[in-house]
Amino acid sequence: MSRFDPASLLVARTQTADEGAIIRMAQKSRDLRAKGMDVVSLTVGEPDFDTPINIQEAATAAMKAGFTHYSPVQGIPELRAALAKKLKAENGLDYSASEISITNGAKQAIANAVLSLIDAGDEVIMLAPYWVSYEITVRFAGGTPVVLSASVEENYKVPAARIAAALSPRSKLLILNSPCNPTGALWSKAELEAIAAIVRSHPRLMVLADEIYEYILFDGEMASIGALPHMRERVITVNGLSKGFAMTGWRLGYAAAVEPITRAMTRMQSTITTGANQFVQRAGIAALEGPRDAVEAMRLRYRARRDTVLAGLRAIAGVRIGPIPATFYAFPDVSELLGRTAGNHRLDTSDLLCDWLLEEHGVATVPGTAFGAAGSIRLSFAASEADIEKALARLAKALGSLRA
Template identity: 35%
Template sequence: MKTGLSKKNMEISSSITLAITAKAKKMKEDGVDVISFGAGEPDFNTPKHIRDAAIDALDKGLTGYTAASGLPKLKEAICEKLKKENNLIYKTENVVVSNGAKHSLYNALQAICNPEDEVIVALPYWVSYTELVKLADATPILVHTKEEDGFKYTKESLEKVITENTKAIILNSPNNPTGTVYTKDELKMIADLALKNNIYIISDEIYEKLTYEGEHISIASLGDEIKKLTIVVNGMSKAYAMTGWRIGYLACEKEIAKIITNIQSHATSNPNTMAQYASIVALEEDQEPIQKMVEAFLERRNYMVKTINSIENLSCRNPEGAFYVMVNISKIIGKTFKGYKINGSMDLAEYLLDKVNVAVVPGIAFGADEYIRLSYATSLENIKEGLKRIQKAIE
């Protein structure tokens, strides 16, 4: 009998963002006054009418299995949303509902990738992109984006890495961790390259409603040809404050959706039934609570950006979307504070947590060691106090 563990899965790294958040939570549980900028979820409760819909489903006994790819009525609501808000026409056969947008991304890569395939990922990258690509037996190819370019793909940077093995480009707009939002012209450039080289686009649009500058445009809406090559990924977590409900979805060509449905039917079966019923109400009914959340995030963003840029040796660009700020710490790398030598973002994160009880996410988690990420998915009061502590710690 052959023993041993999966070599592929042993090489998958853990999430540094979750590790930092867990350490901060443990400190809070121990009575330490920790300000955490690590959260990747809204600090609002799920709107009441959505919670009530789940309770109603429970009361009616709607607790059994659904179709593996999701409730037909939810898929209809998703199709209507994509038509109304994104100018995208899909049928329910093109839609698969999954256990969160991360699960949708996993399914998409599993459906299209083979060994030796390459998937292009922008750096800084959301921590799971590279690992999800590896889980699909493909190779992540990193494109180093520049702060002065808005942390965006450029035509030149993409052309340098496209090869005959390139299977897909992962596009995330608005972006985690940078807050970048791509313009229509920039999306057209990416679409043209994808069409020229017959490359899939996996368009992660989970933060679409959290756009403060310009407008969110789905790359799939730029024409029928690019739509055929695009897998649009979205979900309920960020816009509707439904992170724990675990409902994501994707829309794509019928043959890809069929493969994904088959994968999911064996891996997880259907997503949470009650959460699906609640998601129908979320998509179809009152959107005002979402607008109020966006207004709160905008106020917090404006305060955070202004304050960070007033702190000596720190700087950041103004993110157009999501709820994150990438703080440039390059001017303090090599300095020593209270016995802590700052050689990179992990050192700074540990110093801030240990000395001033502030949790940040080190940029090394996103492949960018000269940055730390701060989330403004926390109260303005916490933001003010946390930034005050950071300023005191490094000045």
């Protein structure tokens, strides 16, 4: 009898679900550290701060009060009501508690939305550079990603006319992430109005607006596309507490959309995970309605680091970088440096460049291939000020040593 091979049974879907470069670089950093190398890692996409204490205490109190049971799949009514209030007051978004669903992280809200709307043959417009998970989720659902790219000179924002030109009768969803991971780009209200006009003129196009970095904002104003005229029915707004409240490990996200969409998204969720954790949802109410001092203190720390990172990167020849109005990421374009050599290495791609930076200079970054922009690299400044200074010095030395 031939040997039983479970791996041979895996379906093709398992091959598409891979966050590739980010995970590879994080693992490589750990391996090199384990071998004793001094590695500074700017790879992670999460706050380096702990969750504010008032939120921790609210979770503990809720647990002690017995909120340890299953939650309704759509989320507890008290948190949905608190979110309806928040979305109205802070974002101008008009959704009732019944139009809000609570998810196990924003990632699940994105998956619920994509699984509800996208079928084989549906086209999803993605604005590169983009967060890699969107593309994976769209492929998972059988959809076809249509990738439009923006350059540093365009401040990483695809012009509205390019979006209009890419639409077809098969277009179904436009994914818009403002503020954006990995570039830190922020779409102004006027820019969103131009996009909304295009969306409204299409018979079946909806928008998935991911606003998870809204509180990590340094310059300009946050604007929500779902708050623009006649966009309420067209937009699914996704958000979560992971980034702004430093709650990545708690897994608390949410979405706002009109009822038929919200109901479908809740059905998707019920198949896979059921409702988000009860005591975490109670803590979420404390986060939303409690003092925001800690959120503001973190924002100021990120802003100071942003200034350091921008100054450091702008001083390196061959590196091009746009403004970073928001988030804790920098996404410098290093395409001028690709093809140069270091010793006997020819660094033709950002993947090779990132490997070399890590292996030879002890600084871990993520190649732009993970974000649909092969000529760039991503640095996260959700890292200590000391690590950021050290990483910038190493980058300057390393990149300055490359020969044409």
